Amino acid sequence: MGDKADVWQGTLALMILKTLETLGPLHGYGVARRIEQTSGGLLSLNYGTVYPALLKLEQEGSIESEWGVSDNNRKAKYYKLTRAGRKQLERETHDWKQAQAILAKFLSAEPST
Amino acid sequence: MIEFARTLAARLLALFLRRSLDRDLDAELRSHLDMAVERNLAQGMSREQARRQALLDFGGVEQTRQIYRERRGLAFLDTLFQDLGFAFRMLRKSPGFTALAILTLALGIGANTAIFSIVDAVLLKPLPYRYPERLTIIWQSDAAHRASGAWFDTYREFEQWAQYSKGFEKLAAFTWAHQPITVRLQGKLERVLGIPVTTSFFSTLGVKAAHGRTFAPEDSQNACAVVLSDAFWHGELGGSDIVGRTLIVDDKPCLVAGIMPNDFSFYPKRTQLWMLIPPQGEYAKHPWNSMVGVVGLLSPGVTRASAEAELTALQAQVISEAPPESVLRNAEPVVLDLQSEFVWLTGRNLRVSLILLFAAVTFVLLIACGNVATLFLGRAAERQREFGVRAALGSSRLRIIRQLLTESLLLSVSGAVLGMFLATAGIRYLNAANPVDLPPGNPITIDWQILAFTAFLAILSAVLFGLAPAWKASRYDLNAILKNASRRSHLSSKYFVVSEVALSLVLLAGAALMIESLHRLISTPLGFEPAHLLAANIDLPSKTYSTADQRLNFYHALKNGVLDLPGVQGVAFAPLSFSGSTALSVEGKRGEYHGAVANDVSEAIVDADYFRVTEVPLLKGREFDVTDQQKTLPVAIVNEALARKYFQGDPVGQHIKLGKPEDKNPWLTVVGVVGNVKGFVVFKEMGYVTDPCVYLPLTQSPDSRVAIFVRSSQDPRVLTLAIRREFSHLDGSLPPLDLTTMHDWLSQFYTQPRLRALLLSIFGSLGLVLCSIGIFGVVSQSVAQRRHEIGIRMALGARQRDTLHLVLREGLGFVAVGILIGAAGALALTRAISGLLYGVTPTDPQTLAAVAALLIFVALAACYIPARRAIRVDPMIVLRHE
Numbered sequence: 001m002g003d004k005a006d007v008w009q010g011t012l013a014l015m016i017l018k019t020l021e022t023l024g025p026l027h028g029y030g031v032a033r034r035i036e037q038t039s040g041g042l043l044s045l046n047y048g049t050v051y052p053a054l055l056k057l058e059q060e061g062s063i064e065s066e067w068g069v070s071d072n073n074r075k076a077k078y079y080k081l082t083r084a085g086r087k088q089l090e091r092e093t094h095d096w097k098q099a100q101a102i103l104a105k106f107l108s109a110e111p112s113t
Numbered sequence: 114m115i116e117f118a119r120t121l122a123a124r125l126l127a128l129f130l131r132r133s134l135d136r137d138l139d140a141e142l143r144s145h146l147d148m149a150v151e152r153n154l155a156q157g158m159s160r161e162q163a164r165r166q167a168l169l170d171f172g173g174v175e176q177t178r179q180i181y182r183e184r185r186g187l188a189f190l191d192t193l194f195q196d197l198g199f200a201f202r203m204l205r206k207s208p209g210f211t212a213l214a215i216l217t218l219a220l221g222i223g224a225n226t227a228i229f230s231i232v233d234a235v236l237l238k239p240l241p242y243r244y245p246e247r248l249t250i251i252w253q254s255d256a257a258h259r260a261s262g263a264w265f266d267t268y269r270e271f272e273q274w275a276q277y278s279k280g281f282e283k284l285a286a287f288t289w290a291h292q293p294i295t296v297r298l299q300g301k302l303e304r305v306l307g308i309p310v311t312t313s314f315f316s317t318l319g320v321k322a323a324h325g326r327t328f329a330p331e332d333s334q335n336a337c338a339v340v341l342s343d344a345f346w347h348g349e350l351g352g353s354d355i356v357g358r359t360l361i362v363d364d365k366p367c368l369v370a371g372i373m374p375n376d377f378s379f380y381p382k383r384t385q386l387w388m389l390i391p392p393q394g395e396y397a398k399h400p401w402n403s404m405v406g407v408v409g410l411l412s413p414g415v416t417r418a419s420a421e422a423e424l425t426a427l428q429a430q431v432i433s434e435a436p437p438e439s440v441l442r443n444a445e446p447v448v449l450d451l452q453s454e455f456v457w458l459t460g461r462n463l464r465v466s467l468i469l470l471f472a473a474v475t476f477v478l479l480i481a482c483g484n485v486a487t488l489f490l491g492r493a494a495e496r497q498r499e500f501g502v503r504a505a506l507g508s509s510r511l512r513i514i515r516q517l518l519t520e521s522l523l524l525s526v527s528g529a530v531l532g533m534f535l536a537t538a539g540i541r542y543l544n545a546a547n548p549v550d551l552p553p554g555n556p557i558t559i560d561w562q563i564l565a566f567t568a569f570l571a572i573l574s575a576v577l578f579g580l581a582p583a584w585k586a587s588r589y590d591l592n593a594i595l596k597n598a599s600r601r602s603h604l605s606s607k608y609f610v611v612s613e614v615a616l617s618l619v620l621l622a623g624a625a626l627m628i629e630s631l632h633r634l635i636s637t638p639l640g641f642e643p644a645h646l647l648a649a650n651i652d653l654p655s656k657t658y659s660t661a662d663q664r665l666n667f668y669h670a671l672k673n674g675v676l677d678l679p680g681v682q683g684v685a686f687a688p689l690s691f692s693g694s695t696a697l698s699v700e701g702k703r704g705e706y707h708g709a710v711a712n713d714v715s716e717a718i719v720d721a722d723y724f725r726v727t728e729v730p731l732l733k734g735r736e737f738d739v740t741d742q743q744k745t746l747p748v749a750i751v752n753e754a755l756a757r758k759y760f761q762g763d764p765v766g767q768h769i770k771l772g773k774p775e776d777k778n779p780w781l782t783v784v785g786v787v788g789n790v791k792g793f794v795v796f797k798e799m800g801y802v803t804d805p806c807v808y809l810p811l812t813q814s815p816d817s818r819v820a821i822f823v824r825s826s827q828d829p830r831v832l833t834l835a836i837r838r839e840f841s842h843l844d845g846s847l848p849p850l851d852l853t854t855m856h857d858w859l860s861q862f863y864t865q866p867r868l869r870a871l872l873l874s875i876f877g878s879l880g881l882v883l884c885s886i887g888i889f890g891v892v893s894q895s896v897a898q899r900r901h902e903i904g905i906r907m908a909l910g911a912r913q914r915d916t917l918h919l920v921l922r923e924g925l926g927f928v929a930v931g932i933l934i935g936a937a938g939a940l941a942l943t944r945a946i947s948g949l950l951y952g953v954t955p956t957d958p959q960t961l962a963a964v965a966a967l968l969i970f971v972a973l974a975a976c977y978i979p980a981r982r983a984i985r986v987d988p989m990i991v992l993r994h995e
Contacts, residue, residue, distance in 0.1 A: 027144070027145070027148075028141060028145055029144070029145040029148045029149060046170070046171065046172025046173070046177075047145065047149070047170050047171045047172065048171045048172045048173055048174065048176070048177035049172070049177070051138075051141070051142070051177055051181055052177070052180045052181050052184050055181060055184055055185060056120075056184060058123075059119065059120045059123040059124065059184075060119060060120055061119050070144075070148065072151065074144055074147060074148060074151075075140070075144055076141075076144045076145075076148070077137075077140075077141045077144070
């Protein structure tokens with residue numbers, strides 16, 4: 001696991017929101033696996049950490065949950081984006097990209113000779 | 114912000130739905146794991162392997178649950194509930210400890226709350242008038258010696274100030290220097306405490322009547338107008354509908370203008386009615402002879418000092434009109450804060466006493482906290498294993514401290530609640546029984562400020578007694594504890610006991626000094642014999658007793674009538690109290706004793722039997738007798754103090770005059786010298802004065818105001834009814850005699866010192882008891898911890914006496930340290946109370962030694978019980994236990 005990155009604080013929420021936007025209503029296990037898969041195995045993620053993050057988003061009203069039945073007939077709690085959640089995702093994606101662009105510019109600056 | 118509110122709401126909700134939400138989470142996690150296992154199986158793992166991998170991927174189910182829960186509810190409240198629940202169970206498990214701790218704290222906090230509610234009402238809270246911060250009282254004071262006291266102003270000065278002063282928004286005069294007032298109630302005359310005031314009195318204070326109105330300018334048209342106190346209206350008048358009707362006051366019909374609210378009071382607090390001083394009445398006719406106090410409302414922004422300067426200048430303009438004998442020439446007005454003055458008027462040492470009592474109860478609370486801390490430390494030692502196990506299971510150190518502090522808080526809050534009940538009971542008693550006079554103004558109640566103070570005390574004491582034990586308990590050596598190695602450190606409980614002893618010593622020293630002072634004050638011989646003596650003031654109205662003969666005949670008849678009663682040994686007439694303020698001239702020594710310094714002679718008009726009846730010894734010459742009549746040579750008897758001050762040799766046969774040589778008073782021939790009678794000092798509580806005194810025979814100065822003294826052979830109280838009947842029999846129109854025994858009359862001067870001594874003794878004893886419990890606790894702990902050592906010592910041949918000495922030496926060791934520290938503290942602190950002492954110095958070595966001895970004795974007793982337990986240690990049992 002040495003070369004895997006830990007999940008940075010705050011980005012997990014964004015990943016969850018994006019996952020839910022892309023895949024629609026999903027249970028915690030699905031969200032966790034999706035994040036791991038998307039990162040191409042570069043992120044080290046304890047699946048358990050997804051749950052407190054889900055709870056936080058739910059408390060903030062970005063997502064809501066409902067008990068449902070999974071593909072293979074298992075009871076599972078499904079999360080889906082709310083309207084506020086969509087807005088939050090939009091905003092945070094924008095912020096994130098901006099931050100990334102700034103940082104990229106900053107890091108690509110040539111050392112002055 | 115909305116997010117935050119939503120989160121908070123969700124979390125609060127979660128607090129209540131904890132159980133069902135827990136189930137929900139468990140189900141969710143289970144479904145997660147099941148799905149993971151299923152997937153792992155599909156990838157070809159064995160069932161065992163699949164499950165293991167699923168758990169690994171998840172990364173700590175229990176931790177997730179914990180984090181989840183903390184985020185779900187309010188983590189802080191959640192753990193608080195947990196801690197509280199645990200604390201409650203722990204405290205219930207050891208009811209003895211809990212009860213002792215709560216009771217200790219309740220006493221400490223209760224005493225603090227009660228005393229603080231008095232301090233708050235009397236010293237801190239502003240007076241319940243409109244502009245309390247601008248209200249002042251104005252007296253006259255000796256400009257050169259301001260501390261020597263204050264006197265009434267004259268009505269003339271008040272008029273001048275009221276007319277011209279700009280520094281004051283309003284000024285009003287009031288007085289209690291006047292003839293007693295009577296009211297006719299259902300045909301019977303009753304004495305009442307009535308205070309004459311000017312029209313502006315109530316408006317200066319900014320208070321309104323509860324029924325009717327206060328005085329208004331139109332009242333000066335009436336012959337007389339009064340405003341009643343609520344207590345008088347409800348009590349004596351039965352709450353009848355009287356506003357706008359008349360009440361017979363001093364034989365004149367008076368309009369009752371209004372009734373003041375229940376919570377209104379002014380000095381004197383027990384005033385029953387206020388009567389109007391009309392602008393054109395008696396006061397205005399004799400303005401230089403009418404003594405008044407002045408209350409003033411400063412204009413906004415004016416300081417007391419500048420107001421004083423203005424009044425001084427105004428007074429100087431009129432002082433030359435004054436008849437020479439009527440004013441104190443070197444007096445200047447002083448403008449004082451009304452609230453402070455109320456306190457001073459009520460008790461010369463009241464402010465200091467209250468601060469002293471507050472300090473004392475603070476000490477008690479500190480001792481109580483020290484005590485509970487040692488109890489806690491002892492328990493912490495017993496609970497070492499519990500903490501060790503908790504730590505091993507992953508409890509952080511902070512968490513353990515928090516747990517213990519929660520337990521402390523639970524204790525202190527319970528103590529505070531119980532203490533609150535004690536304080537409420539105490540205040541209820543204080544308000545009902547009035548064991549001591551408190552200043553007018555704010556009633557003593559428990560309001561939100563007091564509640565806040567008590568809550569503050571609860572938290573403060575929880576920190577005081579809880580932090581050190583919690584800190585200590587959390588500093589475990591995990592290995593040592595789990596291996597059950599005993600530790601022999603109870604050093605910090607010793608610190609607590611040392612401070613308890615030190616605080617108790619200071620407290621007890623204060624109490625002992627008070628008791629000693631009270632004892633010396635009471636047992637000082639006064640120069641006469643107060644036992645079996647009754648006295649009552651008599652006031653003959655000038656209308657019916659206008660001539661000297663009428664008055665003398667009445668006194669004569671009364672004396673004979675009372676003398677005929679069985680058990681009466683003697684009857685005499687004299688003033689009940691007198692103090693010096695007159696100048697004295699001695700013939701042949703013209704001009705020698707002028708000026709204010711010599712205005713120290715008191716005069717007392719007494720009848721021929723006075724010295725015999727009160728047992729004041731005649732030292733030289735003769736007493737008054739039947740030969741001293743109105744037409745015969747004016748005579749006087751002087752006391753020893755006067756003889757010593759004004760005469761080198763024998764005063765008998767010399768001529769003296771009251772006042773200055775040029776005054777018109779007659780020259781008096783001194784016929785005798787009597788012993789000094791001690792009087793009470795007006796401006797100082799703890800002490801007596803022996804003013805130079807001139808006694809004049811009643812026959813030559815037949816005053817209308819005297820007091821009757823009756824000496825009886827047995828308990829004088831049995832005579833009260835018979836004397837009163839005799840009095841009313843002679844003149845039914847006079848208000849009934851208000852007879853008191855001399856002992857009761859004197860004891861009013863001892864009320865405050867007595868209460869002070871009593872309260873301090875109570876607090877001191879409380880401190881002592883708590884302290885002894887503390888010593889007992891620490892020594893018991895020490896013995897319990899050293900059982901093993903003691904067992905070995907005994908096995909090696911130590912005798913029981915050696916063991917006893919070992920334990921006692923240890924216990925008394927720290928008691929001695931505490932006593933030394935306490936003695937130093939007492940020496941430093943008791944100086945502050947020197948004004949409350951009489952006949953004993955604040956650093957009296959005997960008192961301190963006695964108190965230290967008492968503490969050592971109590972400490973010895975407290976050590977002895979655990980020491981006895983130590984010598985009963987059976988070496989066989991202890992060693993076999995190994």
